[in-house]
Amino acid sequence: MKHKGRNVYMISGGVTKFAKASPEMDFRLRVKKAFDYALNDINLGLDQIDGSVASYFSDHFQRQLMSGIMVQDYLGLTPKPSKRVEGGGATGGLAFQTGFEEVASGRMDVCAVYGFETMSHVNTWKGNEFIALASDTNFDYPVGGFYTGYYAMMAVRHMHEFGTTVEQLAKVSVKNHGNALHNPYAQSPMKLTVEDVRKSPMVAYPLTRLDVCTMSDGAAVAILASEEKAFELCDKPVLVKSIGTGTDTMRLADRPFGKVPLLPNEKESDYKNLKYPGIHSFRAGRTAAKEAYEGAGITDPLEEIDVVELHDAYTSSEIQTYEDLGLCKYGEGGHFIEEGKSALKGKVPVNPSGGLLASGHPVGATGIMQAVFMLWQLQGRIKKHFKDDALQVHNAKRGLIHSHAGTGTYVTVSIMEAV
Amino acid sequence: MTINYDAKMPESQEGTEVYNVDPLVVKSTYSIDYIHSYAQDSEFFRALGKRKLLGSKCRKCGYTYATPRAHCMMCGAETEWYQLPNKGRIHTFTTCYFGSEQFLSQTPFHLVLVEFDGVDSLFLGRLIGADTEDLRIGMPVVARFKRLQTFSPTDVYFVPAKE
Numbered sequence: 152m153k154h155k156g157r158n159v160y161m162i163s164g165g166v167t168k169f170a171k172a173s174p175e176m177d178f179r180l181r182v183k184k185a186f187d188y189a190l191n192d193i194n195l196g197l198d199q200i201d202g203s204v205a206s207y208f209s210d211h212f213q214r215q216l217m218s219g220i221m222v223q224d225y226l227g228l229t230p231k232p233s234k235r236v237e238g239g240g241a242t243g244g245l246a247f248q249t250g251f252e253e254v255a256s257g258r259m260d261v262c263a264v265y266g267f268e269t270m271s272h273v274n275t276w277k278g279n280e281f282i283a284l285a286s287d288t289n290f291d292y293p294v295g296g297f298y299t300g301y302y303a304m305m306a307v308r309h310m311h312e313f314g315t316t317v318e319q320l321a322k323v324s325v326k327n328h329g330n331a332l333h334n335p336y337a338q339s340p341m342k343l344t345v346e347d348v349r350k351s352p353m354v355a356y357p358l359t360r361l362d363v364c365t366m367s368d369g370a371a372v373a374i375l376a377s378e379e380k381a382f383e384l385c386d387k388p389v390l391v392k393s394i395g396t397g398t399d400t401m402r403l404a405d406r407p408f409g410k411v412p413l414l415p416n417e418k419e420s421d422y423k424n425l426k427y428p429g430i431h432s433f434r435a436g437r438t439a440a441k442e443a444y445e446g447a448g449i450t451d452p453l454e455e456i457d458v459v460e461l462h463d464a465y466t467s468s469e470i471q472t473y474e475d476l477g478l479c480k481y482g483e484g485g486h487f488i489e490e491g492k493s494a495l496k497g498k499v500p501v502n503p504s505g506g507l508l509a510s511g512h513p514v515g516a517t518g519i520m521q522a523v524f525m526l527w528q529l530q531g532r533i534k535k536h537f538k539d540d541a542l543q544v545h546n547a548k549r550g551l552i553h554s555h556a557g558t559g560t561y562v563t564v565s566i567m568e569a570v
Numbered sequence: 571m572t573i574n575y576d577a578k579m580p581e582s583q584e585g586t587e588v589y590n591v592d593p594l595v596v597k598s599t600y601s602i603d604y605i606h607s608y609a610q611d612s613e614f615f616r617a618l619g620k621r622k623l624l625g626s627k628c629r630k631c632g633y634t635y636a637t638p639r640a641h642c643m644m645c646g647a648e649t650e651w652y653q654l655p656n657k658g659r660i661h662t663f664t665t666c667y668f669g670s671e672q673f674l675s676q677t678p679f680h681l682v683l684v685e686f687d688g689v690d691s692l693f694l695g696r697l698i699g700a701d702t703e704d705l706r707i708g709m710p711v712v713a714r715f716k717r718l719q720t721f722s723p724t725d726v727y728f729v730p731a732k733e
Contacts, residue, residue: 174593214600280670289611290637293722294694295666295673300681303664311662311707356665356702404637404683404692407644430662430683430692 155446156255160381160388161567162374164523165189169338169369169511172271178207178218179225181370182265186226189263189372189523193385200374201259202232206246206266207515208239211281213269222265232259239285240464242266243371243518244554244563248394250375251565260380266520267370268513278366285557287402299363299465301403301558303355306467308430310357315470315485317357321348322488323466324361324508330495331505333541336520338367338511348466362466369513371520389529392549392566393446397438403430403558412437414477415450421480433468433559436475443551443564444477452477453492456499457547458528460521462555462562463506469493472553473501476564495542503528503542518554518563525550529569608721610640613651618725621715625689627652636686636693654693656713657731658684661692665702682728684711699729 165188167173167181176184190196203226205219215221219235236246243266250264270278283296291301309315325345331337343361351360381388400406408426412434413419428434440452449455459476463469470484478499479487487493493501504510504524507517527536529550533543547569554563587597608615617624626638630647636658642649661683669677680697682705697711712731719725 174590174595214598274671276669276671276674279668280672283670288606289608290723291694294696294724295669295676295679295681297666297669297673300664300666300669303666304662304681304683307664308662308707352667354666354668356667400643402637402694404694405635405639405643406692407690 157257158378159251159254159391160376160378161391161522161526162376162381162385162388163189163193163195164371164373164526165192166336166371166516166520166523167369168336169367169513171338171365171367173368174271178213178267178269178370179222181368182222182267182372183225185370185372186263186265189374195374195384197227199384200228200231200261200263202253203228203263203265204246204249204253205233205235206242206264206519207235207268208237208242209268209281209514211284212272212278222267226265228263238561239556240462240514241518241554241556241561241563242515243520244552244565245396245518245561246515247373247518247522247565248396248563250373251391251394254375254377260377261384262375264373264375264519265370266515266518268515269368270366270513271368275366290404291402297355299355299358302465302467303358304403305430305471305558306357306465309467309471312429312431313482313485317349318345319470319485319489320357320362320466321345323463323469324348326488326494327463327502327506327508328361330503330542331509333537333539334505334510335537335539337505337509339365339509340505341509358465358467364464364507364512367511367513369511369516369520371516371523373519373522373526387530388570389526390568390570392568393443395439395441395443395446395564397435397442397562399428399433399435399559401557401560406430406434411481412441414441414444414452416452416477417480425481431471432481433471433475433555433562435559435562436472436553436555436564439553439562439564440476443566447566449566453479453499456549456551458503458525458544458550459499459501459553460504460525460550461501461506461553462517463502463508464512464555466508468555469501469506472555476551476553500544503544518552521552521554522565522567525552525567529567611638614638615721615725618715619719623654623656623713623726625652625654625693626650634689635691636684636689637691654686654689658686658693658711658713660705660707660709660711661685662707663697663705680705682711684728695726695728696724697728704730
């Protein structure tokens, strides 16, 4: 980072229960519920908020342009400054980082970041079409635009390159749906077996229905503050230690075959014959991790990170992301899940909340939901908010949240620390 | 100037499809015809009618693209058109059993990313003439061209090539 700016803390958060369809509330009311939860949790008043960032992915789902200002208006935040941030699946992560920048720059002392998506206004196959429009409409979309298809091709290549198995993919689904049994906000808690996942209907070979996240309605809110305000307004603020962002080509077909950008705990000789990123890895994820780790002084991620909430839109992308984040070396992601290292009681619990697979993925809310769950983890207050202690990672001091767009086109990594 | 104190808005018999009354959920329709320009990519689509698969090659650094782009992502220089061989190999593949509304009626279908000798990037296409069990990475494939052009990238598709 060229200039670090001021320290930024997360002081409160709120999430609605994600659901496939909740037509009894519109997006404004849904955000209002999450926003009021965040305000009431620390007795914060509207007048203490300096401005906001709005996070939502698609104008198509609601056929309502400028939804961001409608939320700003509904929450009573006009005429304060606000802007909308959009970047596909990483919209929530990008908006969270924009809120960070508003506070770090000194422009705002307290910034509300609110995210939402209402995907139930169209049928699932129409929703898939809207999402697929986030691929090149000259060369990719018309061939059969379908995001699960794109990820399936990456999974096939990962299996070819590294020997990853469909059973290893299925274990991610079993873990995340199982974790969600203790998360009252989750959309799809399920006790599953590897066999259940493999027997579920094939969506795009090798990914089955249970390897893929669902459409959701939902909202999430994160309140960020400067150091001075954070300790004045909150008894247990969590430091947002660093942020990192990476990008990659829109078209999967354009991904180069070069060298791995190494993390401090890796050597060039680890990847002698690996052509990178190709179709098997996310260069944007690695780039984001590298920037965030440099900002936080992390040199050995597996030893120095206590809990991770990452963007598991597909079971395969969770495995790919273990590697991008350097929790294991490239090629070892399948073994990482198999050995239980990412389990709730494993070396580094990954997606204790259930992730996108089980919590749901209302796109603009998702990256902010991760921040809220991470705040509660690092405050040690999962029980207070979940009414259940099972998902609390004990003595979690440092967490990583990861938000991801397209076929890995925008990826954000943010590091949060208990203080 | 005429003021009509009994003015009435005209009404129609069309009505509205209602899915639910509490909350009130109604059908709302939106459709649009785009005037989509292929702009700098136009030649690729025209060439498919001449049974040519065009990629591009950087005039400065020589990086070659199986999916054309007018400027090089490696050095920023302009590229020129570059005719790809008709034969390539499967770099990766999938079979879609579900999809976007527009393509649902075509399921199941295979998607392949194709690699070509001497070309640095890949090309996305449909493959026919094989079952999922037959597909493997490295399998030789050959481009075929539709006789009646639709000016879509699906004017070219791939079939297995004899080894």
